Amino acid sequence: MKKKLVVLTGAGISAESGIKTFRDAGGLWEGHNVMDVATPEGWHKNPKLVMDFYNQRRQQLHEVQPNLGHEILAELEQDFEVFIITQNVDNLHEKSGSSNVLHLHGELLKVRSTVNSNYILDWQGDLNFGDVDDNGNQLRPHIVWFGEEVPALEEAVTIVGNADILVIIGTSLQVYPAAGLMNFAKTTIPVFYIDPKPAEIYNLQNDIKVIATTGSKGMEIVQKELKKLHYQSRTGLFVISPKETRTK
Template structure:
């Protein structure tokens, strides 16, 4: 090579770090003070699911449903991302590809710094039209009776209620199939269709589940890590960042 000529680095390939797909449930947010779906001391205790988490319940008593979600929204605004949320964001910031599929309707993953978050069951900090699901609006306060969309219909929380379709499920299945490692955190794998995501993961793709009850929840072929999200996820991320891979000791 003559002096002053640029080096030919065409033979060098950029190092691509592996793709982590994380499937999170309410167990990752409970350490931030957000009650789980069935918590005996949570907002659900005095509200039957069919009254506040179905379209029929909303049609029969929209004020009660709106008030229920207004309370939840305020609880979520007061919450802060915990160590598990922050660890996943740090892994992404360190160059790993991290895609998060969450059943949670809070925004704690985003507030921690994660950029690629798919909310299967909607986002409580948004409202949507009750006649056209495509009309969505960010909200800063509460949703009240009389708040309407551009088509004049009452606004409702942008969450997926029981009996409604999960519009982003196909996108979640595609992400699951692209994983180099599939990590499940804080979910019982009991709510369908989300619980079936594992069936879309490649047969040779390693999978793990982090949960205090992982032994009783984990399907065959999935590594059970019996601990909280706040302990288990940062420990895994620390190891992966050090090794630059998803190998497990």
């Protein structure tokens, strides 16, 4: 039976593909204040601005490709049962061939009703005023904005709780509740954390290996480590001892 490899990804893994993040840009996302384009208040204040913003992001998404980090994660499905939980709204994990991807914060290539959150459509082009659901309600980007509930959170918690190995890639670990998911992992499993500017991780009882580099370079390192673990599991040598609680 394949070991369950759970991967938590943030904006950093897509940055190498040309998709900009806002954490390194003073709160700006593609030149816009995130409060104007990524909150319910921003939508109610200026829905045209919000639609135009996501229309541009959707157009950009059609022009970018997965990078090596995405590709390695897809390759790992040969040896592991891989589950990707991503904060990203792009489709680069799917483009690279990953088959189990859970989007915590929604998807650029989908829209939903402003009234019925379960009315969701695939959407490749621009979203405009007059694009409505079956009851005539305006459609909006299928994005979980700041201040909104995260519908996929419960499923994500279950997936993390069943992990045999946890990998965290390209996240500042500052956006909750996604940042708290790692705390639901079993304390006996190994954790790999890849980020050029890794955040401090407090009170996690696992054996943590911090790799301070990009997603692609980090995944090359982790892939080698995981291949060793895969070999050990096949030969009956997959044993990881629980560590003492780390405190700072």
